[in-house]
Amino acid sequence: MSKVELTIVLAAGEGTRMKSKTAKVLHSIAGRSIIENVLTAVEPLNPKSLSVVVGAHRQEVEAHLQQIAPKAKAIFQENRNGTGGAVQLALAEHNGDGAVLILAGDTPLLTSKTLSEFVEAHITSKNSASVLTALLPDPTGYGRIVRGENNTVAKIVEQRDANELEIEIDEINTGVYIFDLSQLREVISKLQSNNSQKELYLTDVIGLITNSGKKVSAVLSNDYTETLGINDRSQLAECAALMQDRINHQHMLNGVTILDPTTTWIDANVKIESDVVIYPGSAISGNSIIASGAVIGPRTTLVNCEVAADATVLESFATDSKVGKSAKVGPYSYLRAGTVLAEEAKIGAYVETKNSTIGKGSKVPHLSYVGDAQIGEGSNIGAATIFVNYDGENKHQTKVGNQVRIGSDTMLVAPVSIGDGAYTAAGSVINEDVPAGAIGIGRARQTNILGWVLRKRKGSKSADAAKNAGASE
Ligand code: UD1
Ligand code: MG
Secondary structure, eight states: OOSOSEEEEEEOSOOGGGOOSSOGGGSEETTEEHHHHHHHHHGGGOOSEEEEEEBTBHHHHHHHHHHHOTTOEEEEOSSOOOHHHHHHHHHHTOOOOSEEEEEETTOTTOOHHHHHHHHHHHHHHTOSEEEEEEEOSOOTTSOEEEEOGGGBEEEEEOGGGOOTTGGGOOEEEEEEEEEEHHHHHHHHTTOOOOSTTOSOOTTHHHHHHHHTTOOEEEEEOSOGGGGOOOOSHHHHHHHHHHHHHHHHHHHHHTTOEESOGGGOEEOTTOEEOTTOEEOTTOEEETTOEEOTTOEEOSSOEEESOEEOTTOEEOSOEEESOEEOTTOEEOSSEEEOTTOEEOTTOEEEETEEEESOEEOTTOEEEESOEEESEEEOSSOEEOTTOEEEOBOSSOBOOEEEOTTOEEOTTOEEESSEEEOTTOEEOTTOEEOSOBOTTOEEOOSOOOOOOTTHHHHHSTTSHHHHHHHHTTOOO
């Protein structure tokens, strides 16, 4: 049985201070939107219903909610008349009694642990409402908790409306509350906008409840960093760094070596096995999975990649690719979407790959482009080979068999196929299939014009050198 009947996430605000075309709650932290981080923390509490109040950038936020939390009910707040107004709308669309958990969509560092401890503390207190509070080194901007008798809460005062004494209080309102639904319904209709922002403040509900003789508890959070809200880009960076710390710390406890956690950025959804080593300046994002023994970095970016055991990816950028067991990538390789390296394959310096499979033990060591190719096992692609996959209108496939040797600077003009065990001569333009075991040669025969330099570049350093070597006109 869920202890929470309804959760309301407030996300209708303009986010003006972000100065962005993107809705505030859609900015990302550790590869998830701010609001997804909030909903991820709420999820294990398993509330019977989940409502999200949306307003500014409504369409984008609703479309995003469809993807990340299809069960959430979006409630449109057309007139942004304050947090109290937002909650009034959400309550109007919900029947049922029990506990309602309310939180803001812009506090992405809250954890499920803190939220469930908060719920437990509320239940134990048997009070009508509870507020999660925090002691901040700098409480500026937050609502202050004015304590009453027996440590209960008398009221919450917003910074702008606080008097001289109240402004000195360093215990703040985190914006996370639990109310008894029937109790909240009773008082929320009484909210008035006689404050400095002319808004309906949800925080005023606390004073209304205590005035009716009921008790409100304050539950002090152990870790104030969890309760930080994002209102501008500086707070976005601060929260991202705190999340980075948290994620890296967890991976290190799980047995991952991270040489420089301050320059290592790992998204929340990334999975990393023990005994992976990550060198400085690396970013692993999306749904990447890194298997045991792999070595990543330095300065490597992996987006939605799978790296198998004992593989190495050094100074490279890879997206939507798979790197096989004990395969080697880099330095300075660019693996684009659809690259699949089999076991022990190698992609070397200044090589770009796309939508290609490189078979077991095959190597593309230097300065090449491999696009739309299927390369078999044990083949070697010589330096500066280009898979010419695009005729200006369409992309075409190239097939390279097993144990093939492609000579340096070969152009493989697709569609073309190189049979098992075949060779191509260096510098060839190959636009016809090469059968198994053959060598394809596609280049002009070389002609040497003797004495040319001595005749045409008389007196040059080259002519002198040639003369000294015994050359004559
Ligand atoms: C609010 C609290 C403050 C608390 C702080 C914690 C009020 C009046 N004040 O202030 O006591 O310390 O959070 O972070 O509640 N929203 C709506 N509709 C609206 C207005 C806001 O959905 O009409 C949403 C916003 O999108 C946001 C949340 O409510 O996610 C809080 O609003 P915000 O304007 O950020 O309030 P704060 O000034 O941070
Ligand atoms: Mg806020």
